Amino acid sequence: MAATGGIGRAxxxxxxxxxxxLVRIAIVAALLLAWEALSQxxxxxxxxxxxxxxxxxxxxxxLSSRDYWWHLGWTGFxxxxxxxxxxxxGLLAGLVLGGSRFLGRAFEPFLYYLGPTPKIIFFPVMIMxxxxxxxxxxxxxxxxxxxxxxxxxxxxxxxxxLVLIRVGRSFRANAWxxxxxxxLPAMRHPVINGLRLGLGIAIIGTLLAETKLxxxxxxxxxxxxxxxxxxxxxxxxxxxLFVLAIGANALVGRLGGVGKRA
Amino acid sequence: xxxxxxxxLPTVAPQTSESRALRAEGITKHYTTSEGTITAVDSVSLxxxxxxxxxxxxPSGCGxxxxxxxxxxxxxxxxxRVSVAGETVAGPHASIGMVFQEESTFPWxxxxxxxxxxxxxxxxxxxxxxxxxxxxxxxVGLEGFERRYPAELSGGMRQRxxxxxxxxxxxxxxxxxxxxxxxxxxTRLLLGDKVLQIQQQLKQTxxxxxxxxxxxxxxADRILVMTYRPGRVKRFVKIDLPRPRSSExxxxxxFGRYVAKIWSDLREExxxxxxxxxxxxxxxxxxxx
Ligand SMILES: Nc1ncnc2c1ncn2[C@@H]1O[C@H](COP(=O)(O)OP(=O)(O)OP(=O)(O)O)[C@@H](O)[C@H]1O
Ligand SMILES: [Mg+2]
Numbered sequence: 001m002a003a004t005g006g007i008g009r010a011x012x013x014x015x016x017x018x019x020x021x022l023v024r025i026a027i028v029a030a031l032l033l034a035w036e037a038l039s040q041x042x043x044x045x046x047x048x049x050x051x052x053x054x055x056x057x058x059x060x061x062x063l064s065s066r067d068y069w070w071h072l073g074w075t076g077f078x079x080x081x082x083x084x085x086x087x088x089x090g091l092l093a094g095l096v097l098g099g100s101r102f103l104g105r106a107f108e109p110f111l112y113y114l115g116p117t118p119k120i121i122f123f124p125v126m127i128m129x130x131x132x133x134x135x136x137x138x139x140x141x142x143x144x145x146x147x148x149x150x151x152x153x154x155x156x157x158x159x160x161x162l163v164l165i166r167v168g169r170s171f172r173a174n175a176w177x178x179x180x181x182x183x184l185p186a187m188r189h190p191v192i193n194g195l196r197l198g199l200g201i202a203i204i205g206t207l208l209a210e211t212k213l214x215x216x217x218x219x220x221x222x223x224x225x226x227x228x229x230x231x232x233x234x235x236x237x238x239x240x241l242f243v244l245a246i247g248a249n250a251l252v253g254r255l256g257g258v259g260k261r262a
Numbered sequence: 263x264x265x266x267x268x269x270x271l272p273t274v275a276p277q278t279s280e281s282r283a284l285r286a287e288g289i290t291k292h293y294t295t296s297e298g299t300i301t302a303v304d305s306v307s308l309x310x311x312x313x314x315x316x317x318x319x320x321p322s323g324c325g326x327x328x329x330x331x332x333x334x335x336x337x338x339x340x341x342x343r344v345s346v347a348g349e350t351v352a353g354p355h356a357s358i359g360m361v362f363q364e365e366s367t368f369p370w371x372x373x374x375x376x377x378x379x380x381x382x383x384x385x386x387x388x389x390x391x392x393x394x395x396x397x398x399x400x401x402v403g404l405e406g407f408e409r410r411y412p413a414e415l416s417g418g419m420r421q422r423x424x425x426x427x428x429x430x431x432x433x434x435x436x437x438x439x440x441x442x443x444x445x446x447x448x449t450r451l452l453l454g455d456k457v458l459q460i461q462q463q464l465k466q467t468x469x470x471x472x473x474x475x476x477x478x479x480x481x482a483d484r485i486l487v488m489t490y491r492p493g494r495v496k497r498f499v500k501i502d503l504p505r506p507r508s509s510e511x512x513x514x515x516x517f518g519r520y521v522a523k524i525w526s527d528l529r530e531e532x533x534x535x536x537x538x539x540x541x542x543x544x545x546x547x548x549x550x551x
Binding site: 161163164166167168169170171172173177181182185186188 | 331334335336354356358359360362364365366368370379380382383384431
């Protein structure tokens, strides 16, 4: 996700004539050229590195097929549901853990150990609980998304400047006003960052699950293209995925940029 | 006033003419730290008459902010009693407005939104609160900066925003914890004038915490000098200088006598404080080696 973040920023970045932009364009052009040269050289087996034209053709076929949009719809639905479930539960759990020293100290070590564990190891369990359909994919994505959100929310509460809380209380804000006008705005940066990480990880979790055992979704299409050795199609799928990840990341970033000055 | 109108009216004190707007009796506060229990404030009692300006002065670390937060109802677990017009306070009181020592503007709000915050909490309509916020912004001399964010202002300007925000609350009792500490000498004097002017106009009961002697003598009717650790009352000094006072009074002879008197009181305490901190440093340095 770090890489897509960088690209996302470059897109909305400085004017075209800026030297950095020119260098970036040059890098992309050089990579494309190298790719094409490797593909034309014939050193590698058949379609492992297909020509750019073939990939372009496959991309065109893909985008004009109804099949692709149907699968994309499923993946989008699964990722969205995973983000919603994992993000909301992570936010609530983070508020509880961050708000209570005792609970935080009791639970957070487990979260720190579980956080970096690849969540795909839970996939067999998810299949048993939620079946082979979208349910198990959503569950895996939600679990993946939960961890960065809960940890950054809990940390976000603790980094709130205590004097701001005293200001709110001194003006006799009630609990609801404190939450909406002091706590939430004061911790929006870590929370948005957690959601951003969560989104990336939810995409990874969902797609990974789709490649393992599934009959729909982009992950499923990729693995199918691979199994039938339709390399140009596989690369075309990867490209569309790339673009979607960048777009989703930019969207979450935009939400975080609302009060961007502070 | 606003908070009263919108929130609950505080239970009216019995009509036995309470001549004390604010009263603290036997305030003692202990903190438990890793190095044991320390007494931050030790049996401090003070009275402030309606409309009176009391300054509290004392060396750094003597418990001034602790006292400030206790009177403001933001700290629990102390001994003693705080009352406003005879009524014991537990928690933030509707007639008390506070200006904090630390940077306290909301970084995600513009200047005008910051100043309008207490009015927003009191559910004043949008148009009215913006208008009133503008009024207090111009009082502290920040017209033209309404739409700026705190990060785009200097430290002194941010402190003025915090002062304007508390003034917008229109508190009967104004508590300020070293509000001018971040300002340069000239701005400090001018803003001090301004606050004094507003205070006299609104007849606000004021408690100002400071470690600046000039500031205390310039502004206060009475000065409470505190001892260094544990923070106790060393002396109350009445300042009999004519009002209205402007910052020019600083150069008068009577002013100089008050400053000298308080300075001699404070020097003792401050040097005790310095010694204390040095031994602390030496000890912790020894531990580290
Ligand atoms: N939350 C806390 N926990 C432990 N000790 C504290 C706490 N707050 C203050 N203290 C201690 O209490 C003493 C008084 O602190 P306080 O902040 O009231 O001093 P002060 O007079 O306001 O100092 P300054 O002029 O530097 O602001 C200090 O020794 C400080 O270390
Ligand atoms: Mg202090």
